[in-house]
Amino acid sequence: MKVCKTVRQIKIEINKAIRAGKSVGFVPTMGYLHDGHLSLIKRARKENDIVVVSIFVNPTQFGEGEDLESYPRDLDRDCRLVEKEGTDFVFAPSAEEMYPHGYMSYVDVEGNITKQLCGKSRVGHFKGVATVVSKLFNIVTPNKAYFGQKDAQQVAVLEQMVRDLNFNIEIVPCPIVREADGLALSSRNTYLSQKERQDALILSKSLIEAEEMIKNGERDAAKIKNFIINNIKTVEYADIDYVEIVNAKTLEDLDQIQGDVLIALAVKIGKPRLIDNIRLEV
Amino acid sequence: MKVCKTVRQIKIEINKAIRAGKSVGFVPTMGYLHDGHLSLIKRARKENDIVVVSIFVNPTQFGEGEDLESYPRDLDRDCRLVEKEGTDFVFAPSAEEMYPHGYMSYVDVEGNITKQLCGKSRVGHFKGVATVVSKLFNIVTPNKAYFGQKDAQQVAVLEQMVRDLNFNIEIVPCPIVREADGLALSSRNTYLSQKERQDALILSKSLIEAEEMIKNGERDAAKIKNFIINNIKTVEYADIDYVEIVNAKTLEDLDQIQGDVLIALAVKIGKPRLIDNIRLEV
Numbered sequence: 001m002k003v004c005k006t007v008r009q010i011k012i013e014i015n016k017a018i019r020a021g022k023s024v025g026f027v028p029t030m031g032y033l034h035d036g037h038l039s040l041i042k043r044a045r046k047e048n049d050i051v052v053v054s055i056f057v058n059p060t061q062f063g064e065g066e067d068l069e070s071y072p073r074d075l076d077r078d079c080r081l082v083e084k085e086g087t088d089f090v091f092a093p094s095a096e097e098m099y100p101h102g103y104m105s106y107v108d109v110e111g112n113i114t115k116q117l118c119g120k121s122r123v124g125h126f127k128g129v130a131t132v133v134s135k136l137f138n139i140v141t142p143n144k145a146y147f148g149q150k151d152a153q154q155v156a157v158l159e160q161m162v163r164d165l166n167f168n169i170e171i172v173p174c175p176i177v178r179e180a181d182g183l184a185l186s187s188r189n190t191y192l193s194q195k196e197r198q199d200a201l202i203l204s205k206s207l208i209e210a211e212e213m214i215k216n217g218e219r220d221a222a223k224i225k226n227f228i229i230n231n232i233k234t235v236e237y238a239d240i241d242y243v244e245i246v247n248a249k250t251l252e253d254l255d256q257i258q259g260d261v262l263i264a265l266a267v268k269i270g271k272p273r274l275i276d277n278i279r280l281e282v
Numbered sequence: 283m284k285v286c287k288t289v290r291q292i293k294i295e296i297n298k299a300i301r302a303g304k305s306v307g308f309v310p311t312m313g314y315l316h317d318g319h320l321s322l323i324k325r326a327r328k329e330n331d332i333v334v335v336s337i338f339v340n341p342t343q344f345g346e347g348e349d350l351e352s353y354p355r356d357l358d359r360d361c362r363l364v365e366k367e368g369t370d371f372v373f374a375p376s377a378e379e380m381y382p383h384g385y386m387s388y389v390d391v392e393g394n395i396t397k398q399l400c401g402k403s404r405v406g407h408f409k410g411v412a413t414v415v416s417k418l419f420n421i422v423t424p425n426k427a428y429f430g431q432k433d434a435q436q437v438a439v440l441e442q443m444v445r446d447l448n449f450n451i452e453i454v455p456c457p458i459v460r461e462a463d464g465l466a467l468s469s470r471n472t473y474l475s476q477k478e479r480q481d482a483l484i485l486s487k488s489l490i491e492a493e494e495m496i497k498n499g500e501r502d503a504a505k506i507k508n509f510i511i512n513n514i515k516t517v518e519y520a521d522i523d524y525v526e527i528v529n530a531k532t533l534e535d536l537d538q539i540q541g542d543v544l545i546a547l548a549v550k551i552g553k554p555r556l557i558d559n560i561r562l563e564v
Contacts, residue, residue, distance in 0.1 A: 106389070166421045
């Protein structure tokens with residue numbers, strides 16, 4: 001496995017591979033990897049000749065007052081983990097390498113898809129995501145790129161971007177990976193105290209129970225939403241950012257549970273803001 | 283020569299060529315081709331295995347009240363012209379093919395480079411240019427793309443975009459092509475009455491005389507600028523949008539004529555708004 005820190009370096013490596021007729025699978029990450037990330041790499045490993053993992057805590061997708069500075073980082077540990085999964089190249093640039101002095105170009109998916117859910121409280125977040133992913137796509141030129149369904153809105157936004165801007169890349173959304181007790185894996189879980197870690201289970205538990213209600217015939221989105229909200233409120237210091245039931249592709253609000261349904265939530269449990277969701281075809 | 287009207291069709295053709303190891307030269311145009319465009323195609327023909335010309339009057343780069351509807355179009359004539367130059371593929375999509383229902387992704391080069399010169403009066407113009415060129419770059423995946431230096435600001439903006447977003451594409455700026463009497467070629471010249479056509483010569487004439495002044499040692503940008511403005515004002519109905527002397531790469535204003543200098547102007551001669559410029563190393 002080779003670790004490249006510059007755009008030039010990784011481009012040379014990838015061009016060599018492509019000229020040799022190899023297909024490229026790409027897993028973009030912000031590092032501090034967990035089994036969720038590793039599941040993406042495993043899938044990429046199965047489906048491509050070479051696997052590239054990027055590790056970059058992208059400053060443009062953090063808003064003011066967000067956790068850019070404190071976001072957990074451990075490149076050495078990350079490299080050991082991804083090497084075990086058979087990764088060929090790690091791209092781990094500095095912020096200056098990605099956004100040099102005088103940088104000024106941005107990609108933005110306008111419209112409701114970036115204004116709903118996390119877009120409401122994290123203004124500019126998806127512009128930062130679309131920009132860095134566009135750059136990474138141009139640098140790595142993958143055939144397929146793997147993203148966790150945990151960031152369901154990110155997947156929807158990037159699918160829209162790829163379609164609109166005619167990228168020759170297939171976005172492969174991969175299932176959420178959970179702890180045995182249901183908590184969705186996240187690099188931000190490391191912020192949780194033991195008690196918060198326990199209380200955070202209310203998120204996945206509520207989603208699973210909501211799914212059960214739908215399987216039993218409930219179709220009223222407002223009822224399901226209220227059920228989840230009331231459930232979460234049993235944790236007295238849980239601070240709900242949103243609980244929404246939307247179409248999984250367009251992120252438009254649903255009154256009736258029907259079609260490609262996404263139930264998504266963001267809740268502060270103590271300091272960290274956690275997200276979780278469930279997607280189901282009804 | 284093959285004319286493709288859909289993204290799918292042109293992508294299939296180009297993928298075939300690339301898999302056969304061929305290099306791709308690309309000339310994006312809005313059609314109604316003149317010798318300026320043909321000079322780009324000739325250059326592309328010399329430097330690449332296959333040549334792709336796009337013909338698309340891009341609605342997103344026209345502002346309200348601009349000439350989108352009346353912009354001259356003649357696809358059959360354009361195809362005859364580019365075929366003679368040895369073009370392999372013409373990509374001539376409809377507006378719906380490029381911006382289907384629900385389209386919402388845009389590329390924007392923020393900062394002064396798009397706010398100066400034409401950006402002042404044509405708000406949103408360069409966002410439209412950056413977006414359509416990003417799309418075309420992803421569709422055609424050229425090694426080199428050829429642009430006329432007549433749109434000097436466009437060249438500067440696209441060079442910035444390619445650098446920032448890490449496109450694997452070389453922008454090749456090509457010299458302005460002029461009529462024998464000095465008028466810079468433009469599809470919009472077709473709007474000029476015979477008298478306006480004659481009066482429009484003041485633009486190139488002023489630039490050439492300004493260049494002469496600089497060659498004779500003048501270094502005061504304000505003096506040169508005033509000279510050009512006063513010259514143009516001798517055509518009583520000429521309506522000056524701007525005359526600017528800037529650094530050709532950053533488009534920052536220059537007080538002293540030094541370095542990579544661009545003298546650029548936009549002037550309405552009757553109805554059409556004409557642009558012209560001269561670039562010189564001092």
